[in-house]
Every structure is written in C-alpha cells, then in structure tokens.
Amino acid sequence: MAKMSPSHARSPQIARFAFHGGIHPPEHKDLTRDRPIKSLPIMPHYVLPLHMHIGAPARAIVQVGQWVAKGQVLAQATDFISASIHAPTSGVIIAITEHPIPHPGGLAAAALILEADGEDRAGEPLPPWPDFTTKSATELRGRLREAGIVGLGGAVFPTAAKLATGGTSSVHTLVLNGAECEPYITCDDRLMRERPEDILHGAAIVLHMMGANRCLIGIEDNKPEAIATLLTASAQDTRFETIAVPTRYPAGGEKQLLKVLTNVEVPRGRRATEYGLLCLNVATVAAIYRAVVLGEPMTERIVTVTGEGIVQPENFRVPLGTKISDVIAAAGGYTAGADRLIMGGPMMGFALHDDEVPVVKATNCLLALRPQDRPTTPAPQPCIRCSLCAEACPADLLPQQLYWYARAKQFDRAVEYHLFDCIECGVCSAVCPSHLPLVDFYRFAKTEVWAQERDHSKASLARERFEFRNERLERIKAEREAALNKKRQNLAVNTAVAPSVATGMDTATMVPSAPASDEAFGEYRPEPKALGTQRPGDVGTEPVILDSAVEAACVRAKARRAALDAERAQQESKLAPESKSDLP
Amino acid sequence: MRFPTHTAPLPEAENSVRRVMTLVLLALLPGTMVATWLLGWGVLINVLLAIVTGLLAEAAMLKIRTRPVRPAITDGSVIVLAWIFALCLPNLGPWWLPVFGAIFAVVVAKQLYGGLGFNLFNPAMVGYVVLLISFPEPMTRWGPAIDVSGAALNFTQSLAWSLNGILPSGVGYDGLSVATPLDHVREQLTAGATIHNATASLFNGSTLLQSWNLWLSVAFFVGGLFMLWRGVIRWQIPIAVITGVLVMSGFLWLLDSTKHASPVFHLLTGATIFGAFFVATDPVTASTTPRGRLIFGFGIGVITVLIRSFGSYPDGVAFAVLLMNLCVPLIDYYTQPKVFGHKQAGKAR
Numbered sequence: 001m002a003k004m005s006p007s008h009a010r011s012p013q014i015a016r017f018a019f020h021g022g023i024h025p026p027e028h029k030d031l032t033r034d035r036p037i038k039s040l041p042i043m044p045h046y047v048l049p050l051h052m053h054i055g056a057p058a059r060a061i062v063q064v065g066q067w068v069a070k071g072q073v074l075a076q077a078t079d080f081i082s083a084s085i086h087a088p089t090s091g092v093i094i095a096i097t098e099h100p101i102p103h104p105g106g107l108a109a110a111a112l113i114l115e116a117d118g119e120d121r122a123g124e125p126l127p128p129w130p131d132f133t134t135k136s137a138t139e140l141r142g143r144l145r146e147a148g149i150v151g152l153g154g155a156v157f158p159t160a161a162k163l164a165t166g167g168t169s170s171v172h173t174l175v176l177n178g179a180e181c182e183p184y185i186t187c188d189d190r191l192m193r194e195r196p197e198d199i200l201h202g203a204a205i206v207l208h209m210m211g212a213n214r215c216l217i218g219i220e221d222n223k224p225e226a227i228a229t230l231l232t233a234s235a236q237d238t239r240f241e242t243i244a245v246p247t248r249y250p251a252g253g254e255k256q257l258l259k260v261l262t263n264v265e266v267p268r269g270r271r272a273t274e275y276g277l278l279c280l281n282v283a284t285v286a287a288i289y290r291a292v293v294l295g296e297p298m299t300e301r302i303v304t305v306t307g308e309g310i311v312q313p314e315n316f317r318v319p320l321g322t323k324i325s326d327v328i329a330a331a332g333g334y335t336a337g338a339d340r341l342i343m344g345g346p347m348m349g350f351a352l353h354d355d356e357v358p359v360v361k362a363t364n365c366l367l368a369l370r371p372q373d374r375p376t377t378p379a380p381q382p383c384i385r386c387s388l389c390a391e392a393c394p395a396d397l398l399p400q401q402l403y404w405y406a407r408a409k410q411f412d413r414a415v416e417y418h419l420f421d422c423i424e425c426g427v428c429s430a431v432c433p434s435h436l437p438l439v440d441f442y443r444f445a446k447t448e449v450w451a452q453e454r455d456h457s458k459a460s461l462a463r464e465r466f467e468f469r470n471e472r473l474e475r476i477k478a479e480r481e482a483a484l485n486k487k488r489q490n491l492a493v494n495t496a497v498a499p500s501v502a503t504g505m506d507t508a509t510m511v512p513s514a515p516a517s518d519e520a521f522g523e524y525r526p527e528p529k530a531l532g533t534q535r536p537g538d539v540g541t542e543p544v545i546l547d548s549a550v551e552a553a554c555v556r557a558k559a560r561r562a563a564l565d566a567e568r569a570q571q572e573s574k575l576a577p578e579s580k581s582d583l584p
Numbered sequence: 585m586r587f588p589t590h591t592a593p594l595p596e597a598e599n600s601v602r603r604v605m606t607l608v609l610l611a612l613l614p615g616t617m618v619a620t621w622l623l624g625w626g627v628l629i630n631v632l633l634a635i636v637t638g639l640l641a642e643a644a645m646l647k648i649r650t651r652p653v654r655p656a657i658t659d660g661s662v663i664v665l666a667w668i669f670a671l672c673l674p675n676l677g678p679w680w681l682p683v684f685g686a687i688f689a690v691v692v693a694k695q696l697y698g699g700l701g702f703n704l705f706n707p708a709m710v711g712y713v714v715l716l717i718s719f720p721e722p723m724t725r726w727g728p729a730i731d732v733s734g735a736a737l738n739f740t741q742s743l744a745w746s747l748n749g750i751l752p753s754g755v756g757y758d759g760l761s762v763a764t765p766l767d768h769v770r771e772q773l774t775a776g777a778t779i780h781n782a783t784a785s786l787f788n789g790s791t792l793l794q795s796w797n798l799w800l801s802v803a804f805f806v807g808g809l810f811m812l813w814r815g816v817i818r819w820q821i822p823i824a825v826i827t828g829v830l831v832m833s834g835f836l837w838l839l840d841s842t843k844h845a846s847p848v849f850h851l852l853t854g855a856t857i858f859g860a861f862f863v864a865t866d867p868v869t870a871s872t873t874p875r876g877r878l879i880f881g882f883g884i885g886v887i888t889v890l891i892r893s894f895g896s897y898p899d900g901v902a903f904a905v906l907l908m909n910l911c912v913p914l915i916d917y918y919t920q921p922k923v924f925g926h927k928q929a930g931k932a933r
Contacts, residue, residue: 255924266925267925267926268923268925270925339587352587381659385701385870385872386867387867388815395923396921396922398873398921400872401872432599433599433604434600
C-alpha cells in the first residue's frame with residue numbers, strides 16, 4: 001500500500017477500473033441531499049417483525065404485558081445466520097401477533113407490538129468497549145451478534161455471520177460501500193457527511209477483527225461533499241483510501257464496487273472474503289462502531305423520505321418498528337395525488353400496498369411518487385432483440401435470451417444462460433425499447449426453478465422414504481422369520497429332537513440381516529451344551545407342521561384375495577353399464 | 585393509506601420501438617433522396633406502394649390472428665420493413681412488384697412466424713428474393729429514368745409507367761433501362777471479356793450511370809453513420825460485412841485479377857453498403873452477441889462475394905443475409921459472452 005502524502009489526501013483517487021454496462025438514470029438526489037438527519041419524536045406504537053434480516057427469524061423472549069427497557073433484547077437470534085431484535089424505546093409489549101410487514105406481496109408476519117411509555121428509559125446497556133483492540137475477533141463478533149447488527153445496504157445479512165472467517169482471516173482489504181447508486185436515496189450521503197468518524201471508527205474495528213490493514217472507501221463522484229469529508233477525516237490514517245467512483249448505476253452493487261475498486265470479479269456462489277476482500281456498507285460500519293464502542297444495539301437506522309409525493313422530503317433517524325405512515329407524517333405527509341409508495345429506490349425497491357407497516361432494518365428509503373412525476377409505463381411490445389439490455393447488463397448476461405427462455409418456460413435453458421447470475425438491478429428493463437418488465441420475467445423464472453428444485457428434492461425424499469420403508473418391511477419380515485426359527489429351535493430342543501443350527505444357517509443364507517436379528521433374539525438362544533449334542537443338517541418333524549400351518553395361512557390369504565377381486569369385478573361390472581350408457 | 589403497486593424497476597421510458605424505427609427511417613432518407621434524384625420517381629412510387637400494402641397486410645394479419653392492431657401498426661416496424669424492401673426493387677418495375685413482395689414479406693416472413701420479434705428471416709429480403717426468383721425479368725428493370733434525349737420522366741409519367749406500362753410518346757423503355765454495374769460486368773464476363781474491359785466499358789457509358797451506384801453507397805453510408813451515432817445499430821455487423829466483402833473479393837482478385845472484380849468495385853456497387861448498414865443490422869434476425877455479430881456480418885460479406893462471383897445472380901446480399909439468418913441461433917449459442925466473475929480467476933491488484 002502506498003503511503004499517502006498530505007497533498008495526496010486532499011484530492012480523492014479516481015477508480016481505475018469499470019464494470020460492464022450500467023446506466024445513469026436521473027438522480028433526483030437534490031430533494032434530500034441537503035436535508036440533515038433529523039430525529040423523530042417517540043411514537044405511541046412500534047411494530048417489530050421477528051424476521052427483518054436474511055436467515056432464520058428471531059425468537060421472541062419477552063411476554064405479552066411485559067415492560068421492556070430501551071435497547072433490551074426482545075427476540076433472540078436463533079441460528080448462525082439470524083439477528084436479535086431490540087426495543088427501540090421503553091414500553092410494554094402489548095401483543096405478539098401477525099402484522100403486515102413491508103413486503104411486495106403485502107404479507108403479514110409475526111411481530112412484537114410495543115406500546116411506548118414515552119419515557120424512553122434505557123435498561124442495562126451492553127458494556128461499552130472504547131478500547132476494542134483488547135478484544136478478540138470472536139468477542140467482537142459476539143458483540144455484533146448481541147447487538148443485532150445486519151448489513152444496512154439493503155441485503156440485511158447478519159454482519160456477525162459475514163465477518164465469520166472460519167478460522168484465520170485471509171482478508172487484507174476492507175471495502176466500504178458509500179456508492180449509494182440508486183436514484184433519490186441520500187441516507188448514506190448524509191451519514192458520511194455528518195458522522196465520518198463513526199464510519200472510520202467502525203471500519204477500524206473491522207480491520208482489527210479481520211487482521212486487515214487497508215480500507216478502500218468507494219463513493220460515487222456525485223457526492224463530492226461526502227468524499228471531501230471522509231478524505232479530511234481519514235487524512236491522518238494511512239490505512240484509508242477514499243476513492244471516487246464514476247456515477248453509474250449499479251456501482252453500489254457489492255460485486256460491481258469490488259470490480260471498480262480492485263478489479264476483482266467475484267463469481268456467483270463465491271464470497272469476497274475468498275479473494276481477500278470484505279465489503280460493508282458505510283452505515284453498517286457506523287452501526288458496528290456504536291455497538292462496540294458505545295454498547296448500543298441496532299434499534300434505529302437512517303431513512304431517506306423523498307419523492308415528489310412527499311411535502312417536505314427529509315432524512316430521518318428512524319427507530320426500527322416506527323410505522324411508515326408516522327414517518328411520512330413527520331415529513332409533512334403526502335402531496336396531493338401521490339399514488340405510489342416505494343420502499344427502497346426506484347430501481348430495486350418495491351411498491352408497498354399500504355403504509356401501515358413498520359420501518360425495518362432494510363428500509364433505506366421511502367419514495368412517494370405522483371403519476372405526473374413518473375412516466376406512464378407503456379404497454380410492453382415484442383422484443384426486437386436490439387440487445388441494448390445486453391450492453392447495459394452489469395453481469396454480462398444476455399437478457400434478451402433469458403427473457404426468451406423465461407417467457408417460453410424453458411427454465412433449463414434460462415439456467416444455462418446464467419439466470420442465477422442476474423442481480424435484478426433493473427438496468428435491462430430501464431433501457432428496453434419494448435418496455436418489457438424483464439426483471440419480472442427473471443424473478444418468475446427463478447421462483448419456478450426453485451419450485452422445481454423443491455419438488456425434485458421432495459420427490460427424492462419421498463423415494464428415499466419409500467425405499468427405506470421397503471427395507472424396513474423386509475427387515476421385519478426377516479426378523480419374524482428368524483424369531484420363528486428360534487421357536488422351531490426351542491421346540492426342537494424341548495422335544496429333544498435334533499436340528500436348530502441348520503435352520504440358523506438357513507436363515508443366514510436366505511436373509512442377509514439374519515445375524516443381526518439373531519443377536520436381537522439372543523435371549524432365546526438355547527443352552528450351548530444342548531446345541532453341542534446336536535448334529536447339523538437334521539430336520540425335525542415339528543417345523544414341518546409349522547410349515548404346513550404357514551401354507552394354510554397362505555391358502556386362506558389367497559382365498560380372501562380372490563374374494564376381494566371378485567367383489568371388485570362385480571362393482572366394476574355394475575359401473576360399466578352406466579359409463580357405457582353415456583356413449584351414443 | 586393504500587397504494588396500487590407495480591414492481592421495480594420503475595424506469596423512465598426514454599426509448600421505445602417507435603423511436604428506434606423512426607431513427608431508422610430518418611437514416612433511410614438520404615439514400616432514398618439520392619436514389620430518387622438519380623433514378624427518378626419510380627423509387628418513391630415503389631416505396632409508397634410497399635408501405636401502404638405492407639400496412640394493410642399487417643393490419644389484416646393481426647386482425648386474423650386476433651392481436652391488437654394499433655400498437656403493431658404504429659410502432660413503425662412495417663414501414664421500415666417495406667421501405668428497405670422497396671429500395672431493393674428496380675425503379676422501372678411494374679406496380680405489382682412492390683405490392684406482391686410487401687404482402688409476401690409481411691404475411692409469410694413476418695406475421696406467420698409470429699409478428700415482430702419472432703421472424704427468423706429478414707422479411708424484406710424474403711420479399712425481395714421471392715420476387716427475384718419468381719419474376720426474374722421485371723426485376724432487372726433498372727435505369728436512370730432519363731431518356732437518351734435527356735428528358736426525365738416526371739412523377740405522373742413514372743406512375744403511369746408503373747401502373748399501366750405506358751411511356752410518354754417518343755420515349756422507349758430500352759432508352760431508359762440500363763444494366764446495373766454488377767449485371768453489366770457479369771454479362772461481359774460471361775461473354776468472355778476480362779474484368780478490365782468489362783469495368784472500362786461500364787464507366788465509358790452514361791456519365792450518370794458511372795456514378796449512381798457510388799453515390800447511392802455514399803448516401804446509405806451517411807445514413808448508417810447516423811444510426812451508429814444514435815445508437816440504433818452497433819458497429820460490429822456493418823464493419824464485419826464490409827470486411828467480409830473486402831477479404832473475399834480481395835482473395836479472389838489476387839488469385840485472378842482478370843476474372844474477378846476488385847475489392848473496391850465490390851464495395852461500392854450493388855447492395856454492399858446498403859446491406860451492411862440497413863439489411864444485415866435488422867436486430868430481430870441478426871446475431872445479438874458482440875462476437876456473434878462479427879461472425880454473422882463476416883459471413884454475409886463472404887457469401888455475397890461468392891454469389892456475385894460464382895452464383896447465377898448478379899448480387900448476393902439478400903441470399904447471404906438469409907443464409908446467415910439461418911445460422912443465428914447457432915452463432916448466438918456459441919458466442920455467449922463470459923458472465924461477470926467467470927472471466928478471470930480473481931486476483932487482488
């Protein structure tokens with residue numbers, strides 16, 4: 001790593017590499033880029049879904065009616081990939097119930113409903129660790145897990161799991177993602193301008209945890225103030241390099257940013273850490289700083305409330321669980337005619353059905369639009385294979401072919417054309433002259449493939465079960481036979497006639513599992529000395545009688561089956577004339 | 585508050601099929617104007633007849649197929665198809681050439697394959713080739729439309745000739761029509777002349793004839809540059825077609841320069857430039873991968889020269905395009921670009 005001279009620190013480096021494709025949609029960031037981050041008053045109610053991260057849902061550990069302090073753990077991470085949830089303020093849990101969550105399908109999910117008492121009283125905090133360097137990586141990871149830290153860039157992947165290296169860390173470079181490439185969103189921009197030291201501190205913690213000594217901060221060059229702020233703040237620390245990234249959506253995609261900053265392409269299914277790289281959002285490292293140094297769990301995040309459908313667009317520090325309608329109200333409410341509310345940006349966000357849903361860890365932006373501010377989406381026309389999508393695709397895919405195969409439901413071909421390398425950035429749809437909802441087709445194809453895979457694994461599971469059942473039946477049969485043989489032997493011993501060893505051998509050759517069942521029926525083994533007097537090969541009279549009894553049973557079974565068959569045939573003959581009468 | 589929903593992305597729809605088609609039509613203007621100027625009103629009459637027939641045929645087919653008529657008619661794709669097709673037709677041909685060809689192109693080559701975006705073969709070239717095979721004689725009626733006396737046919741006279749085969753008194757068809765350069769050279773060569781004599785006699789003819797093919801090529805080249813500039817087409821196909829023509833004709837010319845025309849002659853006559861920029865670049869029927877486009881275009885260039893030199897037709901662009909159309913699925917399959925992350929074994933710098 002080159003030592004930075006002070007003069008060097010004044011002007012940012014320019015990213016030296018580029019990813020394929022991308023677009024530059026209208027930014028619309030002016031609405032909020034100069035709106036400082038504001039806090040919200042305490043709301044009467046908070047709704048905290050148990051599942052607001054990637055991985056397993058958290059498990060509630062509080063009771064309905066219980067008073068909880070601010071920052072208290074309400075639900076605990078249940079798995080390696082899971083995150084705890086904390087009380088955003090003090091109050092009483094009034095329900096643990098299904099509540100609508102921000103979801104493209106408008107679904108409801110299990111959530112804790114917290115009624116605030118308005119006192120905002122903090123409980124016993126996590127011990128602050130101002131000198132984090134004395135803590136081991138494992139301890140620090142434990143703290144991140146305790147504090148419920150997840151990636152705030154949008155993926156909400158539990159950070160403790162992301163930082164787990166499974167032993168020694170080979171990460172040499174931490175990449176901070178401050179690209180914020182989606183139009184409208186400015187929450188990371190504001191954070192970088194207002195709290196650069198939080199970010200640098202957080203990054204230092206991660207560098208310490210990973211044993212890395214280099215940190216690249218990638219910021220799109222449409223945020224000169226953020227770049228300047230971080231350059232100044234990091235001027236004394238040679239580990240940091242602030243790099244201006246050309247403004248080009250989706251430069252903020254993790255893999256795209258890594259490519260732009262380090263020229264490393266991380267293939268699908270591989271992790272950046274395998275290449276010695278680790279990428280974290282700037283807001284995530286700021287949260288890491290607060291969790292480690294200040295002992296604050298993740299109970300809030302910065303949300304950009306914007307769009308022409310909002311009276312006064314703002315950046316808010318929003319306690320998790322705040323209802324979106326409350327946040328919008330704090331921004332002056334909707335302008336007349338606002339008819340679309342999007343969580344996330346216009347490229348990758350999704351439209352909400354309803355604003356009576358909570359802000360969750362993934363809520364980076366609330367965007368309200370009026371019809372006149374967005375182009376009417378024209379009716380799709382046929383694909384003319386112009387391949388503008390292929391030129392714009394940051395994953396180097398052939399979207400026109402994927403579309404063709406998804407549309408024709410030839411999912412195997414779609415997979416062959418790397419369907420699962422699609423990051424759903426929406427660039428292809430944005431450039432399509434035929435206005436095809438291409439990303440929808442890919443999402444559809446992906447879910448179909450997943451469903452097929454599920455069916456397939458279900459089928460193979462069923463097959464396994466069936467085979468196992470057959471095996472079990474065979475085994476039981478064999479065991480019965482073995483037991484029967486034991487009885488024969490016992491009978492033979494009792495009547496002081498010869499055989500037994502011979503029959504044992506017979507079962508051993510006939511049924512492979514017989515020896516095991518011999519052991520199982522060990523207690524029925526006759527006295528060894530009695531056996532010793534007997535010659536192998538002799539067959540007594542009693543088993544013959546038993547055999548004839550089996551034969552009789554077989555005959556009876558056959559008779560029963562024949563009777564059943566006859567009955568069925570009769571029924572069929574009854575049905576037959578009716579079905580025939582239907583014929584002309 | 586409740587909201588109607590729509591899935592992201594929610595892009596600003598700047599581009600559209602209609603915009604793309606309009607740009608192609610704009611790009612066709614210089615070539616069409618030069619062709620009209622050099623060859624007379626017959627060119628425009630062909631274009632108009634083809635467009636009107638094409639639109640009617642498209643509307644009728646969409647009605648039959650119970651597809652929405654309006655968006656397909658207004659997207660401009662039929663106009664582009666008919667226009668490009670009509671520019672291939674002889675300017676002194678009868679009215680039913682553009683009419684029949686446009687109907688065939690739209691009905692069979694486009695709509696029966698499923699309409700815009702689904703056709704395997706370039707419809708304009710299908711229409712042209714059907715006429716070429718079915719009506720060889722009318723398809724040779726090229727000429728400067730200027731009488732030996734120097735009097736050009738005006739619009740009504742051209743229309744009368746196209747519709748009824750009536751020429752103004754004192755003007756003979758033979759005086760109007762002249763073999764195209766490629767036709768001329770082919771005739772001369774089959775008559776045993778050397779290529780030198782053949783081209784020399786060609787350029788000793790009428791002064792207009794001397795240059796009309798050249799000027800047409802220049803005009804279409806300008807239109808092609810416009811399309812490149814506006815991002816309607818990519819550079820790969822035209823460059824590859826031209827390279828294919830130059831490489832193949834250069835090879836033959838080096839082998840035997842008395843039997844084969846020079847690469848420059850092949851480049852500037854016939855439909856080379858027009859085909860490279862306007863025909864081969866039809867996105868629906870061309871390859872869509874960057875490498876595939878190079879292969880596709882190069883193949884067209886090579887086959888064009890081979891047909892011109894050894895086939896039984898004076899020009900081969902249309903056949904070459906159709907043959908390469910056939911190969912597109914194969915080309916596309918084997919020239920998929922490397923997907924992100926699969927290009928290199930990642931290494932930090």
